[in-house]
């Protein structure tokens with residue numbers, strides 16, 4: 001059965017800090033950055049993960065990107081890595097990792113995704129982390145776990161699942177999750193969230209203000225931030241998609257991706273107080 005994504009379905013599972021919570025207990029999120037000229041997407045994702053409540057957020061970047069990222073972050077931490085193996089070792093302490101935004105369409109990204117999949121962290125894979133597997137999707141699906149999340153827009157979806165969209169978006173997302181054996185978030189004006197066990201929800205509250213560069217990067221950080229706080233990956237994806245659209249509607253005209261993390265506390269507070277958001 002296809003459900004409409006409604007806060008009633010996941011509101012009670014949102015992770016709020018308790019009186020004794022410390023930052024590490026709240027959850028640790030890693031975000032993998034691209035090269036020095038492609039760091040904005042990772043910073044958008046990392047900030048969104050921090051805003052949605054991950055207690056510790058760390059960007060992992062190629063060595064040449066340190067000098068660019070370090071002056072552009074405060075609470076977010078930074079670790080350089082030189083090889084995919086080194087990256088996999090560094091993320092051992094992380095609960096969830098976002099990889100793909102502005103990662104680059106080359107073998108480095110393939111190697112990074114595959115190495116990360118062997119770590120214990122749940123993965124949120126977006127953008128280049130998906131597109132780089134065009135024509136070789138089996139290599140991606142072979143390393144995924146059921147708590148990993150793929151977040152394609154329709155262009156990226158077509159690269160991984162050629163022709164599948166002809167079945168209709170809901171059926172396509174369900175079949176994609178079955179093939180990938182992971183959560184699939186098929187983004188768009190309506191976003192479909194499907195799990196390999198057959199759960200599927202359609203988010204009908206999409207905000208057209210989201211049609212601007214970088215909002216998908218923010219969404220990947222929000223999903224990762226909730227998973228890092230040990231929310232079930234499917235519920236985390238559903239909650240993040242809804243909150244993302246709610247924040248966009250609250251801001252309205254003039255929204256750019258950077259604004260989402262600044263207005264998100266209003267959405268979170270409404271959910272925390274338990275009133276109608």
Ligand SMILES: NC(=O)C1=CN([C@@H]2O[C@H](COP(=O)(O)OP(=O)(O)OC[C@H]3O[C@@H](n4cnc5c(N)ncnc54)[C@H](OP(=O)(O)O)[C@@H]3O)[C@@H](O)[C@H]2O)[C@@H](O)CC1
Pocket residue numbers: 038039040041042100101102103104127128131153154155156213214216217
């Ligand atoms: N601040 C930063 O650092 C940012 C960095 N970013 C990073 O830049 C990199 C490249 O990003 P990108 O936008 O060029 O790649 P991508 O989205 O694959 O578009 C390529 C083609 O795909 C199609 N297509 C696109 N969307 C579609 C849709 N919804 N539905 C259907 N089709 C769609 C469309 O084809 P067309 O329709 O034009 O034929 C389009 O021309 C990537 O790493 C990303 O993470 C961005 O996140 C922005 C902020």
Ligand SMILES: Nc1ncnc2c1ncn2[C@@H]1O[C@H](COP(=O)(O)OP(=O)(O)O)[C@@H](O)[C@H]1O
Pocket residue numbers: 127153187188189190191206207208209210211212213214215216217218219
């Ligand atoms: N017209 C629209 N209505 C509702 N949501 C939209 C619309 N256009 C884009 N979005 C949302 O904005 C985000 C865009 O993500 P994506 O295409 O990956 O962009 P980017 O790669 O620039 O971050 C997705 O969450 C998508 O669902």
